[in-house]
Amino acid sequence: MAEVVLKSVEKQYPNGFKAVHGIDLEIKDGEFMVFVGPSGCAKSTTLRMVAGLEDITGGEIWIGDKCVNEVQPKDRGIAMVFQNYALYPHMTAYNNMAFGLQMSKTPKNIIDQRVREAAKHLEIEDLLDRKPKEMSGGQRQRVALGRALVRKPDVFLFDEPLSNLDAKLRVSMRVRIQELHEMLKAEGVPATMIYVTHDQVEAMTMGDRITVLNAGRIMQVDTPMNLYRKPENLFVAGFIGAPSMNLVDGEIVEMGGKVFVSIPGGVLPLPEEKAEKVRSHVGKKIKFGLRPEDIIANEVHEGGEGFVTGSVRVVEQMGNEEFIYFNAAGTQFIARVNPEQVKNIRKGEDYRFWFNLAKCHMFDLETEENLTL
C-alpha cells in the first residue's frame, strides 16, 4: 500500500529538450490513476520515471514514505506491465512469472504458490508450461499481468498494456484489470495503479481519476465525469470526448441588458448562470464549446431560442447513435443524435439545431481557461 507523490518532477534530456516541466501530482493509496494525452505528451516518460527506468533531472518522487529518486527499480515496490508484454521469449509462462521472485531469492515453495495463485486469478493455469510464442496476444498480456501480480507490489505501472491487442480483446482485458484492482481491494491489499494510455475510452472507463497531460505539463487531474463535464481548459475540452467538443470562435455581446454569445450561424442568448460568469468578457472574443450531444435536432426540441440553421454534409450511422456533421455560416459542427428520435435527416438539406446553452463552455482566448466553471 503506497501513495505516489510527484513534486516538481522534471525531465530534461542531454540535448536540452525538456520533456517534463515540473509535474506536481498526488496519487492516493489504492487509487487507479490514468495518464492520458496525445503522443509525445510525456505520459510514458512520467510513468517510467516513477518506475526508475528513466532518471529525473529535477524534483522528487515519493512512493509511500520514501523518496525514491536514488532507489533502484527493484527496490521501489513496483511492478510494470509493458506495451509489448516484455516477456522473456525463452522462458515458459511459469518462469516468466517466477523470474522476479527468483532474483529476490524467494523460497521455491512460495514462488510456486504465488505463481499458481496468480495464474488461477488470471485463468492462465493451463498456459504455465508454454512459451510466449505459443500464446496469443491476450494470453501473453495476462502472463505479463501475472508477472506483475506475483511480486505483490505496492504500485502497479501499466504502460499502454492493451494497445497491441485487437478491439474485442482490449475490452475484456480492460475489465480484467479493473477486476484485479477491485479484487486486491477486497482482499485488503489495495494496490495503487498508474495506467498510461492514449485511448480515451480506456481512460474514462478505468480510472478513479485521470491526469490529462500535454507537452510535459499537467492539464487537469480529475474524475472521468468531471473531466468530461467540467474541463478546466481548452485542451482538456478538446481532448476528452469522442467525437470531440464543438469548439468555434465566438464573441460575448450584451444587448438590452441580456448577455449573448455570437457564434457562426447565430447570436444565442446565454442562460443567467452562464451569463454571469462571462459578463466580464462582454465585447471580447472567446472560444465557444458545446458537446455534440448538446446539439439537438429540432425534430426533438421545438420552439424557444438558441437555434442555429445548418446544412447537413455527412450523416454517420453508428447503429446506436448518429453523428450529423453540418455547416453553419461556413463552420462545421457535429451533433450526436439518437436515431430512434431523429429519422429524417438527409445529407445536403438544411435543418434547425437547438444548442443547449446550459451545457456550453466558453474559454478565454489568452489563458485558454474555462470561464464558465
Place this chain on the structure above:
Amino acid sequence: MKGKKYEGLLYITPWLIGLVVFTAFPFFASLFFSFTDYNLMSSPNFVGIDNYKTMFQTELFWKSFGITMSYVFITVPMKLAFALFIAYILNFKLKAVNFFRTAYYMPSILGGSVAVAVLWRFLFADTGLVNMILALFGVDSISWLGNPDYAIFTISLLRVWQFGSPMVIFLAALKNVPESLYEAARIDGASKVKTFIRVTLPMITPVLFFNFIMQLVQAFQEFNGPYIITGGGPLNSTYLFPLYIYDNAFRYFRMGYSSALSWFLFVVIMVFTLLAFKSEKHWVHYTEVE
C-alpha cells in the same frame, strides 16, 4: 516465359561453372582418388581401402589429429568468448564507438593474410616485441615458437585474434535484444551478470550457434597460420591436420592418401556439426522478437 527461364539460367551460369569445376568435381574426384594410389605422375590404380587402413596405422596421423582437436577446443571457445565480450562492450553507448568497431574488426581482415602470419612470427620470435615487453617486467625471454609447449598456444592466439567477424555478428544480435526485456529484468531485480546469463545469452543463442558452427568448421581447416609461422614444428607440436594433408599431397605427392585424409577430416567436421545440431534443441532459443 520460356525465354525468361533461359535468361535466368544464363545469369547463374558463371556460378554453376564455378560450382562444378572448383567444388563438385574436386569433391567427387578426391573421393575417387582416396581409393587409389594416385601420385600426380602416373595414372591412379585402385587400392581399395588401403589408404584408410594405412591412415589409422600411422602414428603421425593420430598425433596430427590430436593436435587439431586440441587446437579446435582451445580456439573455438576462446574466440567466441572474446568476440562476445568485445561485442558486449561495443554495444554500450560509447563515444567513438564506430572507431572502436572498425579497429576491432581490422584483425579479421588482416588476420588471414600471409603478411600478418609473418608479422606474428616476428612478434613472437625470441627477440620479438612480445619478449621485449616481457623483459620490461623482468620476465625471462620465452621461446614462443621454439618450445613445443608454447607453440600451439601462439598459433591459437593468432586465430583468437581474428575475432572480428563473429564479433560483428554478435553485435548485431545484441542490438536485436529488445530494450524492454532489460527493463523488465531491472524491475525484476536481476543484476548485470544475471541479466546477461538469463536474458542476453539465451536471446542470442541462435547467433551463438551459427558462430559456433562456422568457427568449428574453420578451425578444423586452419592452415595458413601454422604453415607460415611454424611449418608444423617444433617437434610437430603445431602440425595441424590440414598441414598433414598438404604435406602428403604436395611434398610427398601421395594424392590418394591425401584424399583419404581429406575425406576423414570431412567426416569429422560433419560429425561434430551434426552433434551440434543435435544439441541445438536443448540450448538454442529461436524466438520472435516483439
